[in-house]
Amino acid sequence: xxxxxxxxxxxxxxxxxxxxxxxxxxxxxxxxxxxxxxxxxxxxxxxxxxxxxxxxxxxxxxxxxxxxxxxxxxxxxxxxxxxxxxxxxxxxxxxxxxxxxxxxxxxxxxxxxxxxxxxxxxxxxxxxxxxxxxxxxxxxxxxxxxxxxxxxxxxxxxxxxxxxxxxxxxxxxxxxxxxxxxxxxxxxxxxxxxxxxxxxxxxxxxxxxxxxxxxxxxxxxxxxxxxxxxxxxxxxxxxxxxxxxxxxxxxxxxxxxxxxxxxxxxxxxxxxxxxxxxxxxxxxxxxxxxxxxxxxxxxxxxxxxxxxxxxxxxxxxxxxx
Numbered sequence: 001x002x003x004x005x006x007x008x009x010x011x012x013x014x015x016x017x018x019x020x021x022x023x024x025x026x027x028x029x030x031x032x033x034x035x036x037x038x039x040x041x042x043x044x045x046x047x048x049x050x051x052x053x054x055x056x057x058x059x060x061x062x063x064x065x066x067x068x069x070x071x072x073x074x075x076x077x078x079x080x081x082x083x084x085x086x087x088x089x090x091x092x093x094x095x096x097x098x099x100x101x102x103x104x105x106x107x108x109x110x111x112x113x114x115x116x117x118x119x120x121x122x123x124x125x126x127x128x129x130x131x132x133x134x135x136x137x138x139x140x141x142x143x144x145x146x147x148x149x150x151x152x153x154x155x156x157x158x159x160x161x162x163x164x165x166x167x168x169x170x171x172x173x174x175x176x177x178x179x180x181x182x183x184x185x186x187x188x189x190x191x192x193x194x195x196x197x198x199x200x201x202x203x204x205x206x207x208x209x210x211x212x213x214x215x216x217x218x219x220x221x222x223x224x225x226x227x228x229x230x231x232x233x234x235x236x237x238x239x240x241x242x243x244x245x246x247x248x249x250x251x252x253x254x255x256x257x258x259x260x261x262x263x264x265x266x267x268x269x270x271x272x273x274x275x276x277x278x279x280x281x282x283x284x285x286x287x288x289x290x291x292x293x294x295x296x297x298x299x300x301x302x303x304x305x306x307x308x309x310x311x312x313x314x315x316x317x318x319x320x321x
Contacts, residue, residue, distance in 0.1 A: 019196040020139045020162060021217070022052040024187075028224050029056065031186045032160060035135065035228045037065040042133030044072045044121045045140045045148075053138055054093070058105045061097050069095040070133065072119050072126055090119030092129060121148065130155055135228070137161070139195075146172050149225070153181070158228055160185065162193070165221040168277055169293065169314060173225075177280065178290045185224025186232045189281040193222040223281075237282050239267035248273075252306040256317060274305055274315035291317040 043053040054071040061069060072092045094111040098104070117123040130136070136159040140148040145163050150172065152159050167173050176182045194217045243266035248257040256272040259265050262279045272291065294305055294315045305312045
């Protein structure tokens with residue numbers, strides 16, 4: 001049984017090895033520069049060999065005005081982002097900026113320290129590093145997303161992290177979205193995100209970098225989650241459609257109208273509506289109120305919303321403010 005458990009853990013770990021591309025990090029982080037200034041940034045789910053999070057923040061340390069950058073490395077990973085050294089010890093790396101003025105991140109500017117444990121973000125020593133940080137920015141294991149977010153909320157940390165789109169419907173995550181304690185990032189929902197990975201079974205393609213090195217990337221339905229404010233979440237959704245009972249029928253089993261697309265929310269209806277989950281990409285908390293999610297257990301007592309006797313795919317329940 002123990003052997004099988006190990007195999008299952010290894011399989012889950014491999015499935016979680018999605019290495020974020022630098023361009024995706026740059027495109028999102030540029031919207032939060034005012035949040036980063038003077039702050040200690042923690043990347044606590046990062047392999048420094050391939051961590052573009054650590055690379056981005058170290059190379060832009062002065063530009064962003066950071067105070068300190070910390071990255072934790074899981075056991076048996078390279079100890080140095082810029083070398084081929086290996087270690088059986090988990091380590092963490094601290095970078096506090098360019099010391100010699102050459103505008104480069106040199107080996108001797110990286111303070112590399114061993115951890116007693118395996119570098120798991122839930123370990124006591126990694127939690128101590130979490131306490132020191134002002135903002136956490138990383139791509140946590142998707143299989144541990146609930147637990148990861150719960151830890152950030154427990155220690156009241158600001159964060160910018162990547163998660164699977166399905167995480168929007170997790171009870172623990174949706175309750176935070178509903179309460180406006182977390183929200184989605186600036187990047188839109190469409191298209192998914194491309195990650196470097198050896199994992200098979202997803203849409204994949206081969207890319208070549210500037211040095212001619214080939215790497216496989218896979219597409220995963222992923223989005224950014226954060227509790228750092230940004231301008232997009234205050235953009236007012238312009239509504240054009242006019243309500244009619246024929247176009248917006250009520251559910252058979254709930255007093256709300258069906259809205260098939262976010263763009264079709266009627267401008268002249270003030271009652272309760274069921275909208276697609278992708279509504280969260282356009283959600284402005286000053287314009288709309290989220291009432292709930294058709295979790296098939298509470299609102300509809302085991303069934304989703306129904307139209308003409310047929311179950312409709314999951315809906316977020318909203319109304320205009």
